[in-house]
Amino acid sequence: MIVQTLCFYLFAAVMVASAVMVISARNPVHSVLYLILAFFNAAGLFVLIGAEFLAMILVVVYVGAVAVLFLFVVMMLDVNVAELRQGFLQYLPIGGLIGLILLVELVMVAGFVITAPEVGEAVARVPMPPPEQVTNTEALGRVLYTDYVYLFQASGLVLLVAMIGAIVLTLRQREGVRRQVIAAQIARKRSEAIEVKDVPSGSGI
Amino acid sequence: MDTASLTTSLIAALPEVFLACAGIFILMVGVFSGARATHTAMLLSVAALVGALVLVLFGPSRAAFAFNDLFVNDGFGDFMKIVVLGAAALTLIISFGYIRREQLDRFEYPVLLVFAVVGMLMMISANDLISLYVGLELQSLALYVVAAFRRDTLRSSEAGLKYFLLGALSSGMMLYGMSLVYGFTGTTSFTVLADHFAGQAAAGQELWLGALVGLVFVVAGLAFKISAVPFHMWTPDVYEGAPTSVTAFFAAAPKVAAMALVVRVLMGPFGAWVEQWQQIVVFVSIASMLLGALAAIQQTNIKRLMAYSSIGHVGYALVGLAAGTEAGIRGVAIYMAIYVLMTIGTFACILCMRQKERMVEGIDDLKGLSKTHPLMALALAIFMFSMAGIPPMAGFFGKIYVFLPAIEAGLYALAVIGVLTSVVACYYYLRIVKLMYFDEPAEGFDRPVGREVGAVIAGTAVLVLFFFVAPGPLVDGAAAAADAFFAVAG
Numbered sequence: 126m127i128v129q130t131l132c133f134y135l136f137a138a139v140m141v142a143s144a145v146m147v148i149s150a151r152n153p154v155h156s157v158l159y160l161i162l163a164f165f166n167a168a169g170l171f172v173l174i175g176a177e178f179l180a181m182i183l184v185v186v187y188v189g190a191v192a193v194l195f196l197f198v199v200m201m202l203d204v205n206v207a208e209l210r211q212g213f214l215q216y217l218p219i220g221g222l223i224g225l226i227l228l229v230e231l232v233m234v235a236g237f238v239i240t241a242p243e244v245g246e247a248v249a250r251v252p253m254p255p256p257e258q259v260t261n262t263e264a265l266g267r268v269l270y271t272d273y274v275y276l277f278q279a280s281g282l283v284l285l286v287a288m289i290g291a292i293v294l295t296l297r298q299r300e301g302v303r304r305q306v307i308a309a310q311i312a313r314k315r316s317e318a319i320e321v322k323d324v325p326s327g328s329g330i
Numbered sequence: 331m332d333t334a335s336l337t338t339s340l341i342a343a344l345p346e347v348f349l350a351c352a353g354i355f356i357l358m359v360g361v362f363s364g365a366r367a368t369h370t371a372m373l374l375s376v377a378a379l380v381g382a383l384v385l386v387l388f389g390p391s392r393a394a395f396a397f398n399d400l401f402v403n404d405g406f407g408d409f410m411k412i413v414v415l416g417a418a419a420l421t422l423i424i425s426f427g428y429i430r431r432e433q434l435d436r437f438e439y440p441v442l443l444v445f446a447v448v449g450m451l452m453m454i455s456a457n458d459l460i461s462l463y464v465g466l467e468l469q470s471l472a473l474y475v476v477a478a479f480r481r482d483t484l485r486s487s488e489a490g491l492k493y494f495l496l497g498a499l500s501s502g503m504m505l506y507g508m509s510l511v512y513g514f515t516g517t518t519s520f521t522v523l524a525d526h527f528a529g530q531a532a533a534g535q536e537l538w539l540g541a542l543v544g545l546v547f548v549v550a551g552l553a554f555k556i557s558a559v560p561f562h563m564w565t566p567d568v569y570e571g572a573p574t575s576v577t578a579f580f581a582a583a584p585k586v587a588a589m590a591l592v593v594r595v596l597m598g599p600f601g602a603w604v605e606q607w608q609q610i611v612v613f614v615s616i617a618s619m620l621l622g623a624l625a626a627i628q629q630t631n632i633k634r635l636m637a638y639s640s641i642g643h644v645g646y647a648l649v650g651l652a653a654g655t656e657a658g659i660r661g662v663a664i665y666m667a668i669y670v671l672m673t674i675g676t677f678a679c680i681l682c683m684r685q686k687e688r689m690v691e692g693i694d695d696l697k698g699l700s701k702t703h704p705l706m707a708l709a710l711a712i713f714m715f716s717m718a719g720i721p722p723m724a725g726f727f728g729k730i731y732v733f734l735p736a737i738e739a740g741l742y743a744l745a746v747i748g749v750l751t752s753v754v755a756c757y758y759y760l761r762i763v764k765l766m767y768f769d770e771p772a773e774g775f776d777r778p779v780g781r782e783v784g785a786v787i788a789g790t791a792v793l794v795l796f797f798f799v800a801p802g803p804l805v806d807g808a809a810a811a812a813d814a815f816f817a818v819a820g
Contacts, residue, residue, distance in 0.1 A: 271398075272398045273398070273400070274336075274397065275339070275343075275396075275397035275398070275400045275401060275461065276400065276460055276461060276464055279452060279461070279464040279465065279468060280464060282350060282445060282448065282449075282468055283464065283467055283468045283471060285354075285445070286442065286445045286468060286471045286472050286475075287471055289357070289438055289441065289442060289445075289475070290442065290471065290472070290474070290475035292438075293436065293438045293442070293475060293479070294475060294478060294481050294490075
């Protein structure tokens with residue numbers, strides 16, 4: 126139990142610290158790297174509460190795809206940090222206000238959970254398998270591939286259409302591009318590639 | 331879900347499964363066949379749509395509920411699916427020549443349209459808020475891409491971007507509404523929601539305010555998809571900017587699917603709360619009819635004119651829904667089927683508007699068409715008379731079948747406004763007829779118009795003109811659709 130508590134504080138502290146660094150780092154590439162660190166620590170927190178599937182998804186999707194995409198974008202764009210920071214103080218009041226509203230709402234939610242726990246029970250009507258018997262990956266897989274297989278397949282079609290659409294709208298057949306044709310390279314014969322000349326001594330070709 | 335119930339479910343969704351597999355197959359054929367890829371893919375897509383249509387009509391008997399009640403089959407769904415599949419197949423057929431001439435011939439075009447139709451069928455058969463949303467997104471995503479399909483022109487890209495941004499906004503609104511409905515009822519299933527609300531109404535309780543707000547948001551999101559006022563802003567720009575064959579597709583199949591979805595959501599889960607959503611539908615309907623009639627008057631571009639005309643037609647179809655009765659739903663089904671016929675015929679004519687190998691879109695280019703292309707002028711005149719609602723064309727009967735239930739339901743003001751706006755709308759429909767028959771000919775259009783386009787124009791014109799001879803099949807089919815729907819919902 127003490128190990129769990131220690132781990133929780135470790136992950137939470139590193140996560141908060143790296144989240145602060147995301148918005149305060151001078152170099153945008155560093156910001157993205159801190160974001161990845163924050164994701165990893167969030168995944169650790171998920172593992173601690175027994176949601177190992179969410180933890181894996183967080184690492185695979187957010188670190189593996191989204192953050193790497195961010196990294197590419199940030200490295201390709203020439204971001205001028207000094208220019209970006211000019212409006213910081215100007216936007217501070219409205220940003221602070223939004224943060225304050227979020228904080229109040231969080232406190233209210235926590236207050237409801239503590240003072241009136243029956244509100245949460247009303248929502249949780251869906252029968253769930255006992256957590257001791259199945260892992261949550263298995264539980265999710267069981268409903269995803271049985272009860273919701275229709276939606277699962279339909280989502281697959283949506284993604285296929287998205288992929289076709291992206292290719293249709295961006296792929297261009299350009300003229301004059303030299304592509305590597307491996308078959309042609311391998312099929313090349315000595316007779317096609319070189320020519321043997323008999324060079325008489327004392328003169329050029 | 332065990333193997334047996336999975337098999338039943340797959341058979342229940344056979345048209346959708348077939349069409350989705352066909353879409354993937356056509357994609358592969360397109361990738362691996364070289365220069366003629368587009369032509370092959372177009373032919374295969376039409377064949378796939380017709381195949382799905384045959385499966386809906388003559389396929390094995392399908393279970394009512396499938397996939398853990400996420401999917402529903404009923405007479406209403408079958409009727410709407412037949413209309414959607416027929417409309418999609420016809421719009422693909424009339425765009426054969428267009429995409430070849432306009433350098434749009436990439437095989438992804440028919441593939442995306444096939445996937446859009448899969449999404450529409452899923453929307454029509456949705457029995458859950460989540461399956462509704464997934465079907466809607468599948469349809470919308472494919473349509474965003476085809477709107478921007480001519481990516482090198484500014485207008486097409488603008489149309490795609492505008493459609494995408496506003497579509498994402500409306501999806502967001504709808505999701506927000508769904509989350510409220512789910513939060514207040516604890517379920518997303520239409521069946522459970524309908525039972526829940528019916529019980530609540532029977533016990534004389536008020537509808538929860540949160541669920542009501544959710545309903546309003548869902549209706550707002552759906553109103554965007556059928557481009558009803560006040561969520562119509564995107565329609566004229568997208569219709570004008572998108573390639574004409576895409577516009578023809580937009581005006582036909584997605585409209586029917588979205589309208590079917592509106593009917594299913596409002597009459598299904600929220601069927602017990604007619605008086606709550608009736609006022610919204612009445613307002614949207616009146617606003618759409620007024621805007622469709624008034625804003626179209628000053629248009630000079632025929633695609634923009636058709637956009638405003640389609641907004642007006644959505645308003646008329648909603649009149650039937652506002653009645654909220656079985657006859658009203660029958661009216662909506664009949665109206666949408668007739669609307670699709672007229673629209674496809676008109677767009678087939680618009681796709682023939684070429685001068686010197688270039689597409690023209692001005693209404694003035696139609697001047698004197700009766701002298702240069704007498705048959706096409708006759709067909710277009712039939713469509714315009716029908717859209718204006720002049721007897722004995724089909725459009726007149728469509729309007730009767732939506733206005734009568736509204737009067738029976740006591741919505742006199744709505745019916746009177748509907749009749750008045752259709753008189754105003756006559757002005758711009760008949761102006762096209764006047765331009766074609768009484769003005770001096772401008773430069774004629776290029777020949778030949780293409781055999782398949784000519785066949786579609788002739789076929790739809792004959793159907794629209796002689797609908798009154800045998801209205802039986804359509805009216806009976808629509809009545810069965812509304813009846814089956816009420817049996818399931820009630």
